[in-house]
Amino acid sequence: MLYALFIVLIVAWALAFWCTRLPRHPQMDKTRAAAPRDDTAAARLWPDITTSGLTPLPDGLDAFGARLKLIEMAQDRIDAQYYLWRADSCGDLMFHAIVEAAKRGVKVRLLFDDNATQVLEQRIAWADSHPNIEIRLFNPFAMRWCRPLSYLMHFTRLNRRMHNKALVIDGRAAVLGGRNIGNEYYNNLSKIGLFMDFDVLVAGSGAQAAQEEFESYWNSEPAWPARALLSPKLYEACEKGQEECRAVLEHSDTKTFAKLLKNSPVLADLGSGQISLRQAKVSVLYDPPNKVLGRAKRRKLLFPSLHMAMGNPKERFDIISPYFVPGRRGRNQLIRLAKDGVKIRVLTNSLASSDQPIVHTGYVGHRRKLLKAGAELYEFVNDQKVKFRRGLIGRRRRGTSPFARNKLHAKILSVDMQTVFIGTFNFDPRSLFLNTEMGVVIEDKQWAEDLHSSFQKVIPSAAWRLSIDNQRIHWHSPAQDAPAQNSTRDHDEVWTHEPYTSWWQRAVVIMGGWLPIEWLL
Template sequence: MNRAKRFIAAGLLALLPCVSGPTMAAASPMAFIDKQIAAHPGETGIYVLDTGASALLARAWLADHAQQSIEVQYFIWSSDNIGILATEALLRAADRGVKVRVIVDDLLIDAPDKTLLALARHPNVDIRIYNPKHQVGTPFYKRALNVVTDFRGVNQRMHDKTFIVDGKVGITGGRNMADEYFDYDREYTFRDRDALVVGAAAQAMRANFEAFWASPLAVPVESRFDGLGLMKKNVKVADAEVQQVYCELHAYAQHPENFAPEVQAAIAATPAAFERLARDMAWGRVDFIHDMPGKNGRRWSLGGGGQSTDALAKLVSGAQESIVIQSPYLVMSNKAKALFKDAVARGVKVRILTNSLASTDNMQAFSGYRNQRKQLLKMGLDIREYKPDPVNRSTLMSRANPPETPPLFALHAKSMVVDGMTAYIGTFNFDPRSENLNTEVGVIVHHAGLAQRLRAIMEADMHPDNSWSAAEEPDQYVPLTQRGRVRLWQLLPLKPLL
């Protein structure tokens, strides 16, 4: 739903009576999950959510059946259809007594100030903003001052994406909370990937959430609006306004145009699907990797690395036969290039799928890749670039009521398989920003069966029907004007920020 339509819908919702959102069949799914955990002590069950539909249904069903707590961390939370419905689902969980805690990065949060404050007023909802230097409660002149006085600080973002229910089940991966990550944007959507984990890794995920929650960088949203001076916005929300926000959210989710009945039916049917999913889960050792809040101890430079960087570098340095990677952005630092040169020198076959100029959503990041593409190919890397209209797009976009004109498709999945034995699914892009600035998370899965299944999926994306060989200069398929713009970006010294 476009922005203008959202504003129109908001006006109509104000005329509707306050109604509750859709309810799902009462069940005890957590008892089933408890049995699975008890049957695999100390292990983690993992299932790959490879389509937007499966990732959406998993989150919705888990939110509707949480019994004690929901903790979420996201880099982007938009006020589009998916963002609003996700907010309403958390509000319904809070209404029935579930403790809901949310950490959202400040850079790209898209929510009205009064809505944030109203949600935070709920007795079972706590919201914190990570590193608030750009948006929430920050006047425009303070934003400019932050850029001048704390350049590294404004560029250090929380890129984590986690969703944890009752400390038992977690989801992590590439998807933010916005339409384009779940196949609901009609013009541009992402080919993305998440991992659902049950057991030990979910507990580790929750421990990391607690570390971020306790960090001084995670600031209660209420404190961002309590200032009367020049450095904070002075925004207040009355009791009647709080209730109006809640009514509008519930009414929005009740409207069939916004929350299609067939999607509701699919969520309600998820318990049966979950039993099948449990049978297909891979159980074993799964390491949840993460960075500390702030990424590293650097304050005056843009380097420094991080714990997630070190964990993934260790996987690459230990590869003996093959490395297969998907990353939407591919800008290698000197350290990364040395790491992959060494891998190729010892006979490791390295294949990488990244976005083409025709599919990328980030022209600046593509300019950094374009500056080094020939060098990477000369190193012996087999690089392919994702098409904006891959043949497998219709299969991956399996949601109800797809648009008549398929949207432009772009790669956003961040995954790696090493030697067909070990797999990574997470948030880490192969670029300096993920390496040194943004906090990242993900799971390293030590399970040959899952690793080989994931490699087959990634290799299908690399098929000539779905991607071009970088050696064939795929830039030829975009207009000259677009090539001209990326050349201008190539001239700027942006590499540490890409």
């Protein structure tokens, strides 16, 4: 009986594995965009192709407005690469703008990670049916209707995702940073809260480097034509995608957000050609696309290149990462730096603000040793009563409720007030070894000083400051470290456990720390 059951299980597993494997990869011509022209609107933003001009986009409305205006300005091509693209107001405003650009003759290439495209499939078929639009899915699921089974059968491959985010216009302007396309990154229409993030608009040589990054992923083995994976029925009824998009665009929330966009000074400045860009030395760094196949050599990964570009900190090292899982090796390196006199400051999510509580389990075990070594730890406040100062980081989005709940999503590194990294890279094992990541290194003292100044002004009013006393961690409320006018709290608070969490949440984190899953976080 047991032998027969064993045989049945083996046959069932083999059948499931066979049904969820990818078919033969279709033959695709490797395409490269033509050399960018000098007479496009994007080129006029920064005419010197040998240098880079850039401006920060800390505000959500500005970041989204910049994307829409650049798409509207496009004359030759639009290349977009994203980990997540929601079927919501922001997602459909972008889809609509891209299709309108294609209608006027602009060539469009869209590359989506396939992890969260289920709700987009009808829209993808609609857009992909346009002769000027081509869509590819990165590291795809073969079984479209039962993704969990595919994930189970092909965990090693499907657990690795393309986390990159880039929008490149005419090869001469790009928006890079940590934001996906969805309401939670730009406005208060999302039901899951707001994500505090950071993008940068780059023109000139930095945009060309972003174009090269896109080309390498577009022509890579893990990138599949959407038409080879989606059901033909979706393409036969592709107009349904247009109807789905139109229904969202006509919703009152979308119309309200579209009105708020008109308040974006970046959108207005781009439209008038008066956007102010500052020259800086820029390097675009990224993982090789075959990292998701487990074939990339470690010396070719983003982090070694990042370490080489930024160097070893001598005085200061600021880390802003929503998910901070340094691991034993990373923790010990930070401790050595702190003992050598380097001022270490880390801002990450608190347990209450994190959208991935399981990742918090990989962080809590390292807090005590880091604090003992002298590192400064700050955890982002998930308190709707706190109003944040304006600055490069911590700025509440214009047009949103002053009491909207915020979550940290920015990924920024700063070394010695000389060099800054802004991108998609989280300080965790998943970004190091599993997902592909990208970002921009800015070698500019003014950028680094602005970030440092913002850290000094904003963080005390937006994050819990951690301290340690006799092995006991204390969380000091923002009101203790910021002037009273910057907080609506009536009194200072010191917590001896994770603020604004239940005993059950804390117990889950403790139990999660017992599991050998840090390499997955």
